[in-house]
Amino acid sequence: xxxxxxxxxxxxxGFILALALTLIPFAIVWxxxxxxxxxxxxxxxxxxxxxxxxxxxxLGIDSRTPIENVLAICFAGVLIFLMxxxxxxxxxxxxxxxx
Amino acid sequence: xxxxxxxxxxxxxxxxxxxxxxxxxxxLYLMTDAIIFSLLFATYVVMFQNTATGPLPIDVxxxxxxxxxxxxxxxxxxxxxxxxxxxxxxxxxxxxxWLIVTIVLGLGFISLEVxxxxxMIESGAGPxxxxxxxxxxxxxxxxxxxxxxxxxxxxxxxxxxxxKGLTSPVKSRLHRLGMFWHFLDIVWIGIFSIVYMPGWxx
Numbered sequence: 001x002x003x004x005x006x007x008x009x010x011x012x013x014g015f016i017l018a019l020a021l022t023l024i025p026f027a028i029v030w031x032x033x034x035x036x037x038x039x040x041x042x043x044x045x046x047x048x049x050x051x052x053x054x055x056x057x058x059l060g061i062d063s064r065t066p067i068e069n070v071l072a073i074c075f076a077g078v079l080i081f082l083m084x085x086x087x088x089x090x091x092x093x094x095x096x097x098x099x
Numbered sequence: 100x101x102x103x104x105x106x107x108x109x110x111x112x113x114x115x116x117x118x119x120x121x122x123x124x125x126x127l128y129l130m131t132d133a134i135i136f137s138l139l140f141a142t143y144v145v146m147f148q149n150t151a152t153g154p155l156p157i158d159v160x161x162x163x164x165x166x167x168x169x170x171x172x173x174x175x176x177x178x179x180x181x182x183x184x185x186x187x188x189x190x191x192x193x194x195x196x197w198l199i200v201t202i203v204l205g206l207g208f209i210s211l212e213v214x215x216x217x218x219m220i221e222s223g224a225g226p227x228x229x230x231x232x233x234x235x236x237x238x239x240x241x242x243x244x245x246x247x248x249x250x251x252x253x254x255x256x257x258x259x260x261x262x263k264g265l266t267s268p269v270k271s272r273l274h275r276l277g278m279f280w281h282f283l284d285i286v287w288i289g290i291f292s293i294v295y296m297p298g299w300x301x
Contacts, residue, residue: 011180018173022288026166029296036300047292051285058176058281066119069126076130080137087141 014057021050118271125275129282132245136286139238140293147297149230156231156298159224161215165295168211169287172246175204176284179253183277186270191260194273198257201280205250212243235294242290245283252276 025043028034034042055061061069113121147156182197216236219225226236256276259269 015177043296050288054285072130084137084141091145
């Protein structure tokens with residue numbers, strides 16, 4: 001709990017960024033303005049940046065975050081990478097081979 | 100005769116250090132929850148083409164509906180932020196006010212989700228129809244269950260603030276509930292980006 005993570009300015013900045021990063025993908029999916037591959041790329045990019053925005057502006061993750069919390073994120077990230085990556089790899093490989 | 104002072108009897112409240120350790124413990128819980136959601140996302144990605152004879156994603160997903168749900172959840176995350184801010188600044192009535200706004204927005208989100216689910220089930224797109232729908236209801240339903248629990252948590256915190264005041268254990272609990280609420284909004288980013296949007300595009 002850092003005093004810096006509790007300021008109205010920080011919250012509103014985060015909100016404006018998150019709103020923009022939500023409106024962009026909804027707008028391009030709604031209007032179908034771009035080819036499907038490019039649309040997917042923009043959705044993925046906006047989602048990743050928005051996760052970062054939420055972590056920083058709403059959950060208060062920054063350089064003063066205790067090292068234990070950062071280690072926990074990294075460890076969860078490794079587990080997610082192995083389990084999600086492994087699942088998708090195995091299942092889509094199986095799907096290809098069953099065709 | 101020793102003088103009796105009621106203020107020094109009983110166990111002292113938790114120290115700042117204890118509260119910090121509770122924050123870390125709650126953070127570890129959130130990370131395990133993130134792993135659960137990641138695997139439900141992986142399951143959905145594996146299953147989403149398995150529509151059997153049931154409807155396709157594009158037949159059952161409504162973009163305006165999902166956009167409204169997204170806005171309710173995003174606004175509720177910010178209003179919870181204002182409640183946390185008010186609690187840090189010792190503004191009791193403001194904290195309660197923002198928590199009530201958050202719970203109203205949360206109810207808006209859950210009502211829309213329940214309407215969506217009931218509509219799908221009544222049109223024959225229930226969870227038993229296909230692998231895609233099973234994975235969809237499991238993932239989105241688990242998120243909805245978390246949001247519902249979070250709203251119960253907010254109600255409990257409103258009463259704790261009103262009855263106990265903004266003591267340091269109450270503020271610490273509110274802080275952890277805020278972490279939970281913001282975390283659920285992050286999961287929702289994944290849901291609209293991985294579940295709904297590809298459903299409209301493919």
